[in-house]
Amino acid sequence: MRRMLGAWAALAVGMLTVWAADPPPFVSSIFGDYMVLQRGKPNAIWGWSQAGDRVTVEIAGKSSAAVAGPDGKWMTRIEPPPPGGPYTVKIAGRQTVELHEVLVGDVWLCSGQSNMGFGLGQARNGADEVKNANHPEIRFFNVRQKVTYSHVDAPQGTWKIVSPTTVGGFGGVSAVAYFFARRLQESIHVPIGLVHASVGGVPAETFASAGSLKPLHDFDAGVAEVEARAAKGGPEYGNYIMHWYDEYDAGSKGGSWADPELDDSAWKAVAVPGAFEELGVAGVPSLVWLRKEITLPARLPQGPARLYLGPVEKMDTTFVNGRQVGASSWVENPRVYFVGQALKPGRNVVAVRLLRIKAEGGGFLNPAADLKLVLGDGTAVPLGGGWKGKVAVDARPPHPLPPGFENLPTMPGVLYRGMIAPLEPLAISGAIWYQGESNTVRAFQYRKLLPAMIAGWRESFGQGDFPFYIAGLPAFQKRKEAPGEDSWAEFREAQAVAAKAAGHACVAITIDTGDPDNIHPVDKREVGDRLALCALAGHYGEAVAYSGPVLAGVERSPGALRLRLAHAKGGLVVKGERLEGFAIAGEDRQWRWAEARVEGDSVVLSSAGIAAPVAARYAWQSNPPATLWNAAGLPAGPFRTDDWPLSTEGIR
Numbered sequence: 001m002r003r004m005l006g007a008w009a010a011l012a013v014g015m016l017t018v019w020a021a022d023p024p025p026f027v028s029s030i031f032g033d034y035m036v037l038q039r040g041k042p043n044a045i046w047g048w049s050q051a052g053d054r055v056t057v058e059i060a061g062k063s064s065a066a067v068a069g070p071d072g073k074w075m076t077r078i079e080p081p082p083p084g085g086p087y088t089v090k091i092a093g094r095q096t097v098e099l100h101e102v103l104v105g106d107v108w109l110c111s112g113q114s115n116m117g118f119g120l121g122q123a124r125n126g127a128d129e130v131k132n133a134n135h136p137e138i139r140f141f142n143v144r145q146k147v148t149y150s151h152v153d154a155p156q157g158t159w160k161i162v163s164p165t166t167v168g169g170f171g172g173v174s175a176v177a178y179f180f181a182r183r184l185q186e187s188i189h190v191p192i193g194l195v196h197a198s199v200g201g202v203p204a205e206t207f208a209s210a211g212s213l214k215p216l217h218d219f220d221a222g223v224a225e226v227e228a229r230a231a232k233g234g235p236e237y238g239n240y241i242m243h244w245y246d247e248y249d250a251g252s253k254g255g256s257w258a259d260p261e262l263d264d265s266a267w268k269a270v271a272v273p274g275a276f277e278e279l280g281v282a283g284v285p286s287l288v289w290l291r292k293e294i295t296l297p298a299r300l301p302q303g304p305a306r307l308y309l310g311p312v313e314k315m316d317t318t319f320v321n322g323r324q325v326g327a328s329s330w331v332e333n334p335r336v337y338f339v340g341q342a343l344k345p346g347r348n349v350v351a352v353r354l355l356r357i358k359a360e361g362g363g364f365l366n367p368a369a370d371l372k373l374v375l376g377d378g379t380a381v382p383l384g385g386g387w388k389g390k391v392a393v394d395a396r397p398p399h400p401l402p403p404g405f406e407n408l409p410t411m412p413g414v415l416y417r418g419m420i421a422p423l424e425p426l427a428i429s430g431a432i433w434y435q436g437e438s439n440t441v442r443a444f445q446y447r448k449l450l451p452a453m454i455a456g457w458r459e460s461f462g463q464g465d466f467p468f469y470i471a472g473l474p475a476f477q478k479r480k481e482a483p484g485e486d487s488w489a490e491f492r493e494a495q496a497v498a499a500k501a502a503g504h505a506c507v508a509i510t511i512d513t514g515d516p517d518n519i520h521p522v523d524k525r526e527v528g529d530r531l532a533l534c535a536l537a538g539h540y541g542e543a544v545a546y547s548g549p550v551l552a553g554v555e556r557s558p559g560a561l562r563l564r565l566a567h568a569k570g571g572l573v574v575k576g577e578r579l580e581g582f583a584i585a586g587e588d589r590q591w592r593w594a595e596a597r598v599e600g601d602s603v604v605l606s607s608a609g610i611a612a613p614v615a616a617r618y619a620w621q622s623n624p625p626a627t628l629w630n631a632a633g634l635p636a637g638p639f640r641t642d643d644w645p646l647s648t649e650g651i652r
Contacts, residue, residue: 036193105191112435114200146418179528212456303376310366475514545632570631
């Protein structure tokens with residue numbers, strides 16, 4: 001922890017700075033013990049003191065000074081010492097702070113939705129990955145989620161060293177960010193700092209600055225509303241239910257109702273699914289807690305254990321033996337939580353904090369038989385039927401839901417203000433981004449939205465066009481039997497268009513890593529590794545393959561189309577029994593599956609039903625077969641040869 005060598009003076013000589021609330025910190029919380037400073041460029045260091053105060057920053061014999069302005073903020077820039085460390089940073093003014101065990105290397109900002117926030121312990125082979133996560137030169141800082149209309153001075157969070165004791169569970173390291181950093185470090189051999197700022201289920205515009213959105217005009221009404229609410233002040237519920245969810249939940253106050261030793265003898269016996277009616281909150285949006293005891297064998301089977309709860313209306317936070325194992329706010333997302341490390345022989349307690357927002361229905365949506373714990377050997381422990389329940393809060397006065405609320409922040413700029421702006425102008429190498437599921441219905445709009453957001457970040461951080469690497473959306477949902485329009489395919493194309501427009505950007509193709517039944521697939525290593533390949537090739541200049549086959553041209557011939565592919569060095573590779581996922585159409589624009597074969601660096605397409613094909617598409621659906629690869633082991637992403645109108649054009 002930071003070591004305070006002086007105290008805040010009760011009285012100051014000269015001009016005083018007055019804060020309406022608690023004063024911001026002397027040193028911004030983004031700077032702390034175990035942090036990583038960016039190599040090769042001046043590092044901005046800042047905080048707050050009284051106006052006119054002089055503050056000095058020292059590291060490895062180098063020093064820099066600043067004077068606090070009228071608002072109390074001071075900021076200086078200092079050249080870092082050589083990569084490595086550890087170093088001590090001394091910051092002296094009205095207070096004196098020392099930051100210990102500081103390394104110098106490369107800092108990456110990691111942001112997006114829940115798949116970026118997805119923890120290492122939940123990933124494939126999560127228990128082993130956590131156990132082996134001994135990387136003292138990889139450090140991470142999780143920015144506490146903050147939705148706000150107003151200015152935020154400093155992010156909340158602390159720097160941690162990657163180790164088995166810090167990376168697992170909630171509050172641990174992002175799996176994608178971890179695998180990205182690990183792969184980088186294997187090649188560049190310098191410390192890596194990960195600043196993680198993500199929120200599940202949110203659209204991209206929540207992370208964009210108002211200034212970057214205004215030229216688009218698609219978000220004018222939302223930007224105006226946010227600015228009006230900021231000017232008005234007062235409670236910041238807005239359209240984000242989590243404030244209400246957390247503030248009034250009796251089960252999260254004092255002793256948690258997830259505690260396995262909690263005396264729940266007075267709780268009401270309820271049937272699951274159901275429970276809301278039996279608890280007396282039928283017809284009322286409400287938050288309830290449910291608990292169930294199960295008994296497991298004295299010798300637990302090896303292998304990953306999973307908790308299957310099915311889809312939930314609307315939000316859940318799930319615990320096993322007091323340990324949070326999962327949380328989600330997507331109704332359509334079946335809850336599948338890895339729980340192996342939380343289980344123990346004998347008595348176990350499963351606790352679920354369950355929010356429904358519908359007046360009727362809600363809660364667990366699948367039948368009782370679908371609710372189960374599956375142990376490592378496949379043994380199923382039923383969870384349907386008898387539980388104990390208690391109401392934590394309902395939406396009647398004195399705690400009504402705020403008007404017009406949503407379960408997730410959707411208003412433009414509210415996460416930028418709360419989680420990104422407080423980091424600026426932190427010295428970084430670049431950013432990685434895993435987001436998009438919430439924007440697929442407006443896929444075409446993303447072509448302009450994402451470049452605008454990136455431009456806003458680059459301007460605010462003031463470090464030029466830093467690299468921005470994007471995780472393409474993985475496969476999801478049931479595979480389609482017939483070719484046609486698809487918003488997820490259009491979104492993946494929009495990601496590629498956005499990357500080209502933004503410049504110094506790359507999309508890591510991940511269509512082979514998905515899960516048709518789970519919007520949070522567990523294969524996060526491939527995602528992180530492929531993002532790292534983008535960085536190694538694009539930022540570090542290493543001669544590594546970073547892209548799968550990419551459409552380079554098309555040639556028509558009688559009854560066939562020949563697609564020429566770039567990034568096919570070493571030859572094209574067919575994964576699976578045959579090359580599939582290609583569709584062709586004639587002038588009538590009616591799509592049919594195509595017969596496909598590889599010829600050198602080309603794919604030749606034909607169909608018995610189309611005498612004169614004019615257009616082709618590959619992997620054009622939400623869950624496409626990933627059959628076209630290159631010899632470097634990287635898949636081709638979706639592509640098309642046509643410029644016909646898309647289904648999401650004009651949707652705002």
